[in-house]
Amino acid sequence: MSKKQFYTLPNDLPLESGSVLKTPTVAYNTYGTLNESKDNVVWIFHALTAASNVDEWWEGLVGEGKLFNPDNHYIVCANILGSCYGSTGPNSINPDTGKPYFHSFPNITIRDIVNSLIELRKYLGIDKIKMAVGGSCGGYQALEWLLMEPETIENYTICVTSPKESAWGVAVHTAHRTAIELDPTWNPDREDSGLEGMKGARQIGLLFYRNHEIYHQHQNEDNNEKTKDFKSTSYLKYQGEKLARRFSPISYYKLTEILDTHNIARGRDQEIKDTLKRIKQKGLVVSISSDLLCPPPEQQFMARHLPNAQYGLIDSLYGHDGFLLEYEKIGKVIQEAFPELDL
Structure with a gap:
């Protein structure tokens, strides 16, 4: 350590x-x-x-x-x-x-x-x-x-x-930031400004950090009668909550802007x-x-x-x-x- x-x-x-x-x-x-x-x-x-x-x-x-x-x-x-x-x-x-x-x-x-x-x-x-x-x-x-x-x-x-x-990367980051901007709490100067929006941004990110096949392997439903409460939904919401417990929404927003300068x-x-x-x-x-x-x-x-x-x-x-x-x-x-x- x-x-x-x-x-x-x-x-x-x-x-x-x-x-x-x-x-x-x-x-x-x-x-x-x-x-x-x-x-x-x-x-x-x-x-x-x-x-x-x-x-x-x-x-x-x-x-x-x-x-x-x-x-x-x-x-x-x-x-x-x-x-x-x-x-x-x-x-x-x-x-x-x-x-x-x-x-x-x-x-x-x-x-x-x-x-x-x-x-x-x-x-x-x-x-x-x-x-x-x-x-x-x-x-x-x-x-x-x-x-x-x-x-x-x-x-x-x-x-x-x-x-x-890449143009693709900038587009993905723009979607992240838009999710945060749509949070009504985004503009005030406070630590949790945009927190709910960041959860959505993280969910967007997890679509691009993984892929179709890995979601199919781990989140595919084996119950043909299911119409709600899907594994993929639970997984993405969990990941959004997990990031919200440890990271700053304003930092997240700013860091995606920094990546775009590369x-x-x-x-x-x-x-x-x-x-x-x-x-x-x-x-x-x-x-x-x-x-x-x-x-x-x-x-x-x-x-x-x-x-x-x-x-x-x-x-x-x-x-x-x-x-x-x-x-x-x-x-x-x-x-x-x-x-x-x-x-």
Whole structure:
């Protein structure tokens, strides 16, 4: 187990928008010890509603005896800005007003988040990252960092991700936000603003994180006489309630906006493929065969244009969430791609 820690930046964080986020705090967990040569760092980036406790949400890959083992590696995972798990976000106090930001939390981007992580890296005394690993929007962060500090990250693994938010992804996130906006409680500045709407947003998300086949396997009705109280309905409502007990609706809304800003070519190139060609480090790009949200063609496009990347396709029915659940298969392809790292 690792205790959550907090680093408050000594200075304001300049944002891509031209604004600043005043002395933000980054919450993080570390596992293991940084060795004398400082060459055992594994940095893991979390996805949308996860947190820095990577040993809990990716327990199949992180922990004693696992692929990323704190006995050998110094593992770092930081909560992203805009979240509600310790890093500065909508529920944090705005230093200018002495009150929570709530809806006034500034617009930030994936690039802004990575800048905060770079400050954390410096604070922790890390010069090199042996392996950067991220799935979904964790992959967005990894890609940006590979471009922003190419001398820092030596190897990377990115799963179910893309070099820019797709039109499909923006559409899905827009549906999430519309569900929240339709909640009559959305506009007031309070912690539970839009809570019921977020439950609906989560239900929309679960349609794209999984797929037809997995719902058929687990939620199909075997009673031909049934006309209501369906398993799928109960499952989605349960998932909405479950998220509502642990997450901030304003954070959820803001984070989907942050995902939509993802585009590694912004300010760099006219073509995404040219930006991908800038990433020279050794890498692995992983797809889940049944992923609806970030389907395999997106990762295959990246693998074709990343100069030093291998590609792995995981056969799984679990859709986008497969990167969290198929840890044995993912661990195997990582080991096969990086035999020299002795993972």
